Amino acid sequence: MPESIKSLPGGNETILIVDDHETIWDFLIEALQKLGYSVLLAENGLDAVEIYESNPREIDLVLLDMIMPKAGGHQTFYRLRAIDPEAKVLLSSGFVSESEVHDLLQQGACGFLPKPHRLPTVARAIRQVLDQGRMAV
Numbered sequence: 001m002p003e004s005i006k007s008l009p010g011g012n013e014t015i016l017i018v019d020d021h022e023t024i025w026d027f028l029i030e031a032l033q034k035l036g037y038s039v040l041l042a043e044n045g046l047d048a049v050e051i052y053e054s055n056p057r058e059i060d061l062v063l064l065d066m067i068m069p070k071a072g073g074h075q076t077f078y079r080l081r082a083i084d085p086e087a088k089v090l091l092s093s094g095f096v097s098e099s100e101v102h103d104l105l106q107q108g109a110c111g112f113l114p115k116p117h118r119l120p121t122v123a124r125a126i127r128q129v130l131d132q133g134r135m136a137v
Contacts, residue, residue, distance in 0.1 A: 005031065005034055005035065005119065008035060008119065008120055008124070009035070009123055009124060009127035010034075010035030010036040010123070011127060011130060012036050012038070013037055013038070013060035013061065013130055014037070014038040014039075014058055014059050014060050014061075015032055015037050015038070015039050015040070015059070015060065015062075015063060015126065016040045016048060016051060016059045016063070017029065017032075017039060017041050017063050018042045018044070018045065018047075018048040018062060018063065018064045018065055018068070018076065019041075019065040019068070019092070020043055020044055020065065020068045020069060021065075024065075024115070024117070025041055027117065028063070028117065028122070029041065031122070031123075032126075044068045044069055044070040044071060045068055045070055045071025045072060045075055045076030045079070046070045046071050047070075048062065048071075048076050048080070049076060049079045049080060049083070052080055052083055052084070053083055059087075060088065060130060061088045061089075061090060061110075061126060061129055061130055062080060062087060062088065062089045063090050063113075063122075064077060064089050064090065064091055064092060065092050065093060066092065066095070066096050066100075066101060067093055067095050073091060073093070073101075074103075074104065077089055077104050077107070077109060081107070081108065085108075088110050088129055088130070089104075089108075089109050089110060090109070090110050090111050090126065090129055091104060091105075091109050091111065091112045091113070092114075092115060092117070093114070093115060094114065094116065098112045098114075110133060110134045110135060111128075111129060111134060111135025113125055
C-alpha cells in the first residue's frame, strides 16, 4: 500500500463487498480496513442477500459486482432493495458499461465504479455515497 492511503477519506462504517474474484477481495478488504471500515465479504449474490438479511441495519454500503455466479448483480440488487428499500448499493464491473447498468442507477443504485479499481477513486466514491447517498456523475 502506498503511503498516500493516509490522505484518503475513510470511516468506521460497515461495507459488504460482493465479488467472486479473490484478488479483488484481498485488495479491497485490506485497503478498506486500513481506511477504518469494517468489511464483510460475499462471494456471490446469494451469499450477499443472506449476509444482508442476517445483519439488519448494520451494513452501511454494498459494493456489488455485476457479473457473478449464483445470482448476478441485477438480481442481487433487486433482492437487497426488497429487504431494505434504502440500501446503499454501489455497482462495480470490468465487463459492463455504465449504460448497461443504467436501469439499476434509475432504480436507486448509488453509482458505478469500473474495474480495475483504483483505491483513491474507490475511497472517494464510498465516502461520497455514505455522506450523500449518491456518487457525483
